[in-house]
Amino acid sequence: MKNSRRTFVKKAVAGATLASIGGMLPGMSAKSYGKIMGANDRILAASMGVVSRGHAVGTNFASQEQCDVIYSCDVDIRAAEKFAGSVNEIQGSRPKIEKDIRKVLEDKDVDVLIVTAPDHWHAPAALMALKAGKHVYLEKPCSHNPHEGELLMEAQKKYNKVIQVGNQRRSWPNVMKGIEELHNGVIGRPYMAKTWYANNRGPIGVGKQVPVPEWLDYELWQGPAPREAYRDNILHYNWHWFWNWGTGEALNNGTHMVDLARWGLQVDYPSRVNSSGGRYRYNDDWETPDTQIINLEFDNNSVITWEGRSCNGKHIENGSVGTLFYGEEGSLLIEGGNSYKIFNLKNELVKDVKNDQEIDPTNRTNPAQALDAMHIQNFFDGIKNGTEVRSEIVGAHKSTLLVQLGNIAQRVGRTLDIDPKNGNIQYDPTAMELWKREYEPGWEPSV
16 A cells, blocks of 8 residues: 555654654754644655665655655666656556666756765765755765765855765664763763674685676766676676775674764774774675784874674674763663663663664564654654754764774775864875875865
């Protein structure tokens, strides 16, 4: 039945919100909450990159009562058709199919661009959208390199549009409660945050140059990235492990947990960064580390660590992902779901806030639809009412920069000294060369 999924998600969002936080999101008035949940005015969205995770995010937007998705934009015509069909089932109207994002952005009816294309497209597409007068929902990481994050912050100020970055846990009610308790001193002064991600990904092999499939516009898929010949082990997911298009596991999954760590410790830029690891498990084309430990030291006597294991799924603290804060009077664990635990210094559990939504953190497509819808609703409230979105671009850039600096330290093979006032790398011109990237001529992003 048409709109049945939209009704289900709407009820799930409302139910989770009411059960967890008394009916309103923190910082939201009853008036604005009512407007979001019952608005008659429509937000018209275009979804760019609708394979896998992009399909899930785009259909989540379509499931919201006040939003219609009017474009399915993908260079893979099969994915674009599939997404258009899914959206039609949800909202009762079929989005237009267009492979070129530049043509989509010419349509003045589009209010919002949802960017869930590969990492090398994130910032360039968002910048194009801002210049075209659109608001942007930008899947993490917000940028492929630090310079792109700087451009996004500048563009947001210039065009005064809303950017919500897909650090969805910032809108999960029990996660917000846990961070609030942390800030209120429940474990004393927190001075260390350990973050991790564990999976058991297989090899990607050695790619062979083959003809570009007829269903794919590979030239447009590459877009801003320098050109490489098409190979049979790049699409649709393995691009994550190539520096030309992806950013490795550190930004693919580490961004989420490191963002929570930075939020909890209330820190901005580090003073020292180092990284160790490499491609240890398989001998194949995978370029980024499959095993990596990043250490980030801050001037307030605190530290964040991230442990990424792409090829060994052994859990830490009974979870494949997590953020564990260590403080002077105890520790606080934010697990993969909408939950947290507090321990005293004797390792005794003193509080256990249960997960009230089923979540699979290793599901790379749609681990937590109803919870993520709250992040979308916060984005809509930012557009309609001027409410500050929970993952605005300045904070999102700071969190993304932390793991970008870890990757830079990994690639140059040494500890980086960082200016804690702005996050810039000091005394290392070679490392600073990785602050930016090369672009295909004619595709250079700008504000």
